[in-house]
Amino acid sequence: xxxxxxxxxxxxxxxxxxxxxxxxxxxxxxxxxxxxxxxxxxxxxxxxxxxxxxxxxxxxxxxxxxxxxxxxxxxxxxxxxxxxxxxxxxxxxxxxxxxxxxxxxxxxxxxxxxxxxxxxxxxxxxxxxxxxxxxxxxxxxxxxxxxxxxxxxxxxxxxxxxxxxxxxxxxxxxxxxxxxxxxxxxxxxxxxxxxxxxxxxxxxxxxxxxxxxxxxxxxxxxxxxxxxxxxxxxxxxxxxxxxxxxxxxxxxxxxxxxxxxxxxxxxxxxxxxxxxxxxxxxxxxxxxxxxxxxxxxxxxxxxxxxxxxxxxxxxxxxxxxxxxxxxxxxxxxxxxxxxxxxxxxxxxxxxxxxxxxxxxxxxxxxxxxxxxxxxxxxxxxxxx
Numbered sequence: 001x002x003x004x005x006x007x008x009x010x011x012x013x014x015x016x017x018x019x020x021x022x023x024x025x026x027x028x029x030x031x032x033x034x035x036x037x038x039x040x041x042x043x044x045x046x047x048x049x050x051x052x053x054x055x056x057x058x059x060x061x062x063x064x065x066x067x068x069x070x071x072x073x074x075x076x077x078x079x080x081x082x083x084x085x086x087x088x089x090x091x092x093x094x095x096x097x098x099x100x101x102x103x104x105x106x107x108x109x110x111x112x113x114x115x116x117x118x119x120x121x122x123x124x125x126x127x128x129x130x131x132x133x134x135x136x137x138x139x140x141x142x143x144x145x146x147x148x149x150x151x152x153x154x155x156x157x158x159x160x161x162x163x164x165x166x167x168x169x170x171x172x173x174x175x176x177x178x179x180x181x182x183x184x185x186x187x188x189x190x191x192x193x194x195x196x197x198x199x200x201x202x203x204x205x206x207x208x209x210x211x212x213x214x215x216x217x218x219x220x221x222x223x224x225x226x227x228x229x230x231x232x233x234x235x236x237x238x239x240x241x242x243x244x245x246x247x248x249x250x251x252x253x254x255x256x257x258x259x260x261x262x263x264x265x266x267x268x269x270x271x272x273x274x275x276x277x278x279x280x281x282x283x284x285x286x287x288x289x290x291x292x293x294x295x296x297x298x299x300x301x302x303x304x305x306x307x308x309x310x311x312x313x314x315x316x317x318x319x320x321x322x323x324x325x326x327x328x329x330x331x332x333x334x335x336x337x338x339x340x341x342x343x344x345x346x347x348x349x350x351x352x353x354x355x356x357x358x359x360x361x362x363x364x365x366x367x368x369x370x371x372x373x374x375x376x377x378x379x380x381x382x383x384x
Contacts, residue, residue, distance in 0.1 A: 133149070
């Protein structure tokens with residue numbers, strides 16, 4: 001099950017784009033095949049709105065996202081079999097195969113509170129501190145990572161993280177000496193990974209498992225000074241970064257108590273996702289000023305595309321989604337050694353992919369003739 005959130009995807013983009021000091025204006029790879037049996041469906045917007053984006057899709061083809069009116073008002077939606085349902089102020093970030101949707105809604109007091117949409121009913125997810133909250137992660141068993149924020153006034157805000165499980169709430173304690181942590185992924189066993197800020201720009205990755213939080217930074221050895229966990233699979237392998245300093249990035253996987261850097265590459269690299277087979281996707285610079293999408297499998301790196309590309313997610317079929325940033329941002333699918341451009345709504349327009357299901361359906365957005373984005377659902381030959 002792929003459960004991703006907007007904050008995680010934003011972080012992946014920021015990490016990858018740290019190298020992009022010079023604009024890349026390359027065309028998509030010449031070997032890319034446009035379409036190749038892939039269909040695109042415009043999901044439209046909620047009534048009266050002009051703009052929308054799809055952020056997650058489950059195995060039944062149910063899609064969540066948000067829709068925005070011209071005045072900036074945003075509403076969440078659930079799209080199912082051709083019907084887009086208005087979720088009101090509920091900002092949906094993840095959906096599982098049971099159709100449970102989590103996000104943030106305004107409660108009776110007008111404050112933001114983590115919530116779950118389940119069976120047509122909105123349920124607020126309470127936390128012990130009662131502070132404003134948001135749901136950030138969801139797994140197949142309905143376990144939700146909830147983050148609360150206590151506003152500090154003149155002092156720094158305090159962030160706390162909890163795992164909500166059918167009404168039972170367990171706090172993920174911060175690492176010693178750290179003010180807060182950022183959870184970025186949860187697997188179906190309820191294990192959570194992410195990172196905690198350290199001195200300067202250094203970070204400590206963490207893994208919360210069975211009520212115990214492990215500092216993945218302290219598990220590092222040798223010249224490793226900064227670590228981060230971005231994704232965790234059911235085997236407990238954590239994909240992320242293990243770097244020698246706050247100015248270096250190196251793709252790595254944490255397993256059995258230690259970090260393993262993924263082979264040797266010149267320049268910077270980073271891992272963004274890992275599937276149940278241990279296949280990793282991410283990016284690498286190879287000593288140049290721009291990153292490009294890469295895949296690591298069976299001890300070997302594969303370059304997926306040239307400079308200006310990035311891979312963000314893959315499923316257990318090793319189908320990878322990402323983008324090529326040329327004159328127009330183009331969403332792409334890599335599978336079986338080939339690059340496929342995810343078809344736009346009209347020729348030459350921008351497209352963005354955010355999530356891929358195990359069936360091979362992709363949720364994202366595409367530009368329409370008026371120049372705004374619409375939520376779209378791409379279906380590959382494997383996903384039909």
